Amino acid sequence: MSDGTRRRIALILFPNVGELDAIGPWEVLSHWTSRYPEDGWDLHSVSRDGAPTPCAKGLTIVPQYARDAAPTADVILHPGGQGTRPLLADEDHLDWVRRLSKEATLTTSVCTGALVLAKAGLLRGRPVTTHRTSLDLLAELEPTARVDREARFIDDGDLVTSAGVSAGIDMALHLVAKLHTVERARQVRYGIQYDPEPPV
């Protein structure tokens, strides 16, 4: 950054978050921010209470910050997973996400994280996507959204939503290109050897 200002990306954690929903983007973005600090971006993880967070399929992650102690973020990333369902009725969480999104210049989601953004009222009239099995629920939660059933991720300027689980890796590479350069995103892709060859 020519003006010396550092910018921040926040990964939002919550109970029963999908493991790869969160860690796919984390790997991409932390590879970027840790190997290329001169680009001016930092990454942190945050949850409401900062306590060890049990994920959807048995892993436990320790967030770096509780929300009250976390730095302000320019970009927020809301992962999905089974834990999004109770959040749809959790006004405290929805208020927090609304506030984070308002403070940020870019709001992003992976998988069913989009359901939470929808319930928070952040997807009105927007082109969006989510996990393939939650497309109908997303349309139901936000009838004005234009739900894309094919895209790997949708960039709508200050909002980027991705399809299910592993799609967060593709979206995060796009974010590196969007926030910095395509060349840097290619370097990160090379570093994490992301030349996928699904064997089945």
Next chain:
Amino acid sequence: MSDGTRRRIALILFPNVGELDAIGPWEVLSHWTSRYPEDGWDLHSVSRDGAPTPCAKGLTIVPQYARDAAPTADVILHPGGQGTRPLLADEDHLDWVRRLSKEATLTTSVCTGALVLAKAGLLRGRPVTTHRTSLDLLAELEPTARVDREARFIDDGDLVTSAGVSAGIDMALHLVAKLHTVERARQVRYGIQYDPEPPV
């Protein structure tokens, strides 16, 4: 399992493990074992002391078991990451890995996890791979190994090694097919929406 015996896969954790090296396979294998318990497989994470484990790029994971309390595993998975380098001179860790590998019917690695297997003497004369930037080091650590510089992963029967970081996802899908069926691996791939489209 027709005889009712359950089998176990152990993910080995250690300080400065690569986040996606570990969690890519975790997502694939935990999706399998949690959604299809009737297949007879369980998955757990284990480290030497069971304490919260700081990963290579800032995340902290809490293992489910310390090694002395962990169940015996039929399959072991050793991830890579910067934390593998000190392990190459850590006789206690190398002894543990040798013992786990002897008890198991299948030993697997992601990324630079192969360096640790090499140093433990488990790759003699075997076809193997690792992260693209560690291929020469792997050949140096185990000159009798046949280091493949192109493969996404190498299945050599009771040993499967993968290329760097994200290659663990491909390898884990192969493991589901190998340990159960191709059809089940396809179901897991569908569930995690692993239809990669690298955008850069």
